[in-house]
Amino acid sequence: MTPFHLAFPVRDLDETRAFYGEVLGCRIGRSSDSWVDFDLYGHQMSAHLRPNAAAAQRDGAVDGIAVPIPHFGAVLLMDEWEKLAARLEARQDIDWLERPMVRFKGQPGEQATLFIRDPSGNALEFKGFRSLEQVFAH
Known part of the structure; x- marks a missing residue:
């Protein structure tokens, strides 16, 4: 890739x-x-x-959960995602939008996800998959 x-x-x-x-x-x-x-x-x-840039707003919905638009992040294999999630949860200074969870459980494309904001208000999503073949599953 x-x-x-x-x-x-x-x-x-x-x-x-x-x-x-x-x-x-x-x-x-x-x-x-x-x-x-x-x-x-x-x-x-x-x-x-860009000191006056606007923060992402929570105005989208995926699997019944409001997600910020726009957002960006990374797709990780589950073991790396779990390490990142644990490192972030151990900190007191994280601006959480959605804490770690599993979406689409038992369905094609099942994924772990979390949403945070950086200090400028940019929304980031980190996804975890057991297999990268599931990223585009439907």
Whole structure:
């Protein structure tokens, strides 16, 4: 699989470096005084300084759960997802939108998921699958 690239707005680069680098464990790449790159599970995420950017709103619904739109994140194998979920749950400073849960239980595409916000209000979803063949199952 080739890496995906996403550029997204943030209000403060220092708090963004701390969140993505320390909380999520992303390797920090190139940067300037107005942007910074992160390695999010092999994908290039570019945080661009935009102090007045709006936060994601909870206005979508999937499997009966309100989800924030827009959001981004990563699809992980279940063991890696479980490690991330446990690391986030152990922290007191996580802005949870939806705590870890399983959706579509017993159905094709069954997945574990969680939603959090970064310090700028960007919504992130992390999904866990037992097999990557289930990502597009229907």
